[in-house]
Amino acid sequence: MGKLRPSGGYRGLRSFQTATIIYDATYWFCERFLPAGSRLVDQMVMSARSGRQNIAEASRASATSSQSELRLLNVARSSQEELLLDCEDYLRHRHLPQWGHEGPEALAVRRIGQELGARALQIDRTDPTDPTDPTDRPDRAGDEARYALYAKWLDSEDPAIRANCLLCLINQANTLLDRQIESLEARFIEDGGYSEQLAAERLAHRERRRHIDPTDPTDPTDPTDPTDRIPRCPQCGRAMVLRTAQKGKRAGKQFWGCTGYPDCKGLVDI
Numbered sequence: 584m585g586k587l588r589p590s591g592g593y594r595g596l597r598s599f600q601t602a603t604i605i606y607d608a609t610y611w612f613c614e615r616f617l618p619a620g621s622r623l624v625d626q627m628v629m630s631a632r633s634g635r636q637n638i639a640e641a642s643r644a645s646a647t648s649s650q651s652e653l654r655l656l657n658v659a660r661s662s663q664e665e666l667l668l669d670c671e672d673y674l675r676h677r678h679l680p681q682w683g684h685e686g687p688e689a690l691a692v693r694r695i696g697q698e699l700g701a702r703a704l705q706i707d708r709t710d711p712t713d714p715t716d717p718t719d720r721p722d723r724a725g726d727e728a729r730y731a732l733y734a735k736w737l738d739s740e741d742p743a744i745r746a747n748c749l750l751c752l753i754n755q756a757n758t759l760l761d762r763q764i765e766s767l768e769a770r771f772i773e774d775g776g777y778s779e780q781l782a783a784e785r786l787a788h789r790e791r792r793r794h795i796d797p798t799d800p801t802d803p804t805d806p807t808d809p810t811d812r813i814p815r816c817p818q819c820g821r822a823m824v825l826r827t828a829q830k831g832k833r834a835g836k837q838f839w840g841c842t843g844y845p846d847c848k849g850l851v852d853i
Contacts, residue, residue, distance in 0.1 A: 593642035594722070597700055598759040602635040602659070604730050605752050608737045609666065612749065616742045627669050633662035634756065649771045653764065660760045667753045670746045679743040681750070688736070688744075692751040695732050771829070816841040818849035826850075 593599045609631035613624040641655035674681050682689040717728035730737070736748035814823050819841060826840040839851035 593639045594725075596638065596642065596763075598659075598756060598763055599635065599638045599642075600699075600726070600729055601696070601752060601756040601759060602631075602638055602663070603726050604733065604737075605663070605666070605749065605756060606631040606635045607726070607730060608733075608745070608749055608752070611737075612742070612745050616745075623669065627666060630662045630666040630669065634659045634666065637662065638760075649767065653767055653771065656760060656764050656767065660757060660764065663753050663756050663760065667750060667757070670749050670753070673746050674743060677742075679746070682747045688747065689751050692733065692736065692748055693755065696752075696755045699729070699732075768829075814839055814851050816843065816847060816849035817851065819843055819847045821847065821849075823849075823851060 606628075609627055613627055617624045617627075637655045637659035641652045641659065644651040644655060671681065673679075717724060720728065733748060733752070736744050739745050739748075815821065816823055821841055821843045823839040824842055825837050828834050828836050828838065837853055839853065841847045841849040843849075
């Protein structure tokens with residue numbers, strides 16, 4: 584059996600692409616405007632790196648564990664938030680201005696991100712790259728093309744301009760990560776995650792095997808069967824799979840849920 588869920592492909596994620604710009608810009612900002620070897624440099628660069636690397640790791644983990652994917656995306660989100668605070672502190676401690684949310688500079692930076700996002704939605708994703716658009720390339724050339732769109736701010740000799748542009752990009756990355764996490768949480772609640780999908784696939788395989796070979800001794804409905812003792816749904820009779828409650832008083836506890844969910848909401852307590 585192949586993978587039940589796709590994984591990887593993180594280089595095409597807008598969150599990863601934005602986090603890459605943030606990492607590069609943070610590295611060069613610290614190199615240019617902060618004392619070499621200072622603890623703040625280490626903290627800012629590591630926060631920017633953590634945001635990017637954890638998005639990639641979460642994408643790879645998605646093949647086997649929804650919980651690991653969620654955990655890593657939340658680490659990425661937290662790292663970006665830490666970097667955002669460092670940039671705000673840099674401006675405040677030096678009495679440098681911070682762009683207003685609706686200021687012309689902030690709007691101009693956000694507009695580039697919005698245009699990149701809109702363009703990505705128009706591309707035919709049966710072909711992962713658009714040869715006519717260098718910003719869609721999932722490689723170093725694509726990273727450089729996307730960075731170039733912000734270069735007039737990120738390469739400025741004015742540290743306030745660089746820090747403010749970074750703040751705008753971090754806020755964009757946080758918005759993208761929030762949407763990614765929200766979508767993953769909804770999918771996890773709906774599908775139950777990888778382990779539950781694996782159990783459902785195994786049940787389906789056993790049902791097919793029993794249909795082909797009625798003498799197969801494995802019976803998921805037989806409590807004396809030592810293999811799994813998997814109950815049938817009390818409402819519709821389908822096989823059930825283990826699920827984990829995500830909220831409410833029973834959050835974190837397992838129960839048997841019907842494989843016909845959401846059409847059937849039958850459950851059996853463990």
